[in-house]
Amino acid sequence: MLKTIDGLARRLVGSSFLYMRRFLFRILSVGPIPNHIAFILDGNRRYAKQRNMTEGTGYRAGFFAVISMLKYCYELGVKYMTVYAFSIDNFKRSQEEVQYLMDLMLEKIKGLLEQESVVNEYGVRIHFVGNLKLLDEPVRVAAEKAMHATANNTKSNLLICVTYTSTDEIVQAVQASCQEKWNEIQEVNVNQSQNAERTEEKLELDHIIKLVDIERHTYMGLAPDPDILIRTSGATCLSNFLLWQTTNCLLYSPKVLFPETGLRHLVLAVLNFQRLYPHLEKKKKQF
Numbered sequence: 001m002l003k004t005i006d007g008l009a010r011r012l013v014g015s016s017f018l019y020m021r022r023f024l025f026r027i028l029s030v031g032p033i034p035n036h037i038a039f040i041l042d043g044n045r046r047y048a049k050q051r052n053m054t055e056g057t058g059y060r061a062g063f064f065a066v067i068s069m070l071k072y073c074y075e076l077g078v079k080y081m082t083v084y085a086f087s088i089d090n091f092k093r094s095q096e097e098v099q100y101l102m103d104l105m106l107e108k109i110k111g112l113l114e115q116e117s118v119v120n121e122y123g124v125r126i127h128f129v130g131n132l133k134l135l136d137e138p139v140r141v142a143a144e145k146a147m148h149a150t151a152n153n154t155k156s157n158l159l160i161c162v163t164y165t166s167t168d169e170i171v172q173a174v175q176a177s178c179q180e181k182w183n184e185i186q187e188v189n190v191n192q193s194q195n196a197e198r199t200e201e202k203l204e205l206d207h208i209i210k211l212v213d214i215e216r217h218t219y220m221g222l223a224p225d226p227d228i229l230i231r232t233s234g235a236t237c238l239s240n241f242l243l244w245q246t247t248n249c250l251l252y253s254p255k256v257l258f259p260e261t262g263l264r265h266l267v268l269a270v271l272n273f274q275r276l277y278p279h280l281e282k283k284k285k286q287f
């Protein structure tokens with residue numbers, strides 16, 4: 001009997017929160033809604049340490065916070081959410097910790113593909129972003145499977161940055177652009193007679209690498225630039241994350257550890273974005 005009452009009470013509280021959240025999001029939607037929000041998941045280990053728990057428990061709590069945030073972003077109409085789940089620099093952590101993170105990633109990727117997961121419920125397309133060849137083989141295979149399995153989902157996008165750093169992204173994008181131009185030049189040389197009317201000068205102009213070429217080859221090229229970057233734990237540095245994409249992005253850094261982030265932090269970030277929106281839009285146009 002007590003169990004039934006407890007269950008009913010929980011459901012009642014759960015559904016009142018849902019209605020309150022929907023109401024809040026409706027009010028927020030009167031203003032501009034960001035298209036893309038990115039997160040630096042900072043403070044998982046400190047969260048665990050403060051509670052005398054293992055580091056792994058902190059990462060697990062961090063993953064649950066990612067899922068809650070994904071739900072909120074979806075309900076609010078944010079089309080892209082990006083998380084910095086594993087940096088190339090994280091390979092410098094102890095072997096034990098790296099292995100734990102890889103195992104956790106594998107477990108969670110598999111979980112995301114289960115029928116009742118939020119990904120299927122909300123129609124979320126998953127993208128793994130970064131230098132994926134650096135990933136452990138089983139994680140890479142699972143990541144590719146997840147991308148393939150969700151490729152037809154169109155309602156929203158979750159970009160999971162793994163084995164990612166911005167500097168690595170920029171270097172590989174420049175290299176890929178050079179390679180592309182080089183291939184084009186080779187092709188022109190082969191078909192020289194057909195291009196006889198084109199002057200040397202015109203050819204050179206055609207083959208100069210432009211901003212759009214580099215952008216097209218970035219790992220993040222599949223998404224619009226983020227409107228808001230949320231870095232938890234109060235830190236304001238970018239830690240080699242989305243350096244190319246954050247020129248006109250609002251940086252919001254609540255003094256809270258990532259597993260503790262919740263609805264209020266998202267709402268405050270969006271309110272800040274709405275306050276600065278005219279200024280951010282003006283900056284984009286000036287450029």
Ligand SMILES: CC(C)=CCC/C(C)=C/CC/C(C)=C/COP(=O)(O)OP(=O)(O)O
Nearest residue numbers: 041042043044045046059062063085105108
């Ligand atoms: C599949 C998926 C999306 C998994 C995400 C799992 C997750 C929460 C990863 C965070 C990884 C990480 C290196 C965070 C940095 O903060 P830190 O933990 O080093 O924190 P600290 O600043 O307290 O040391």
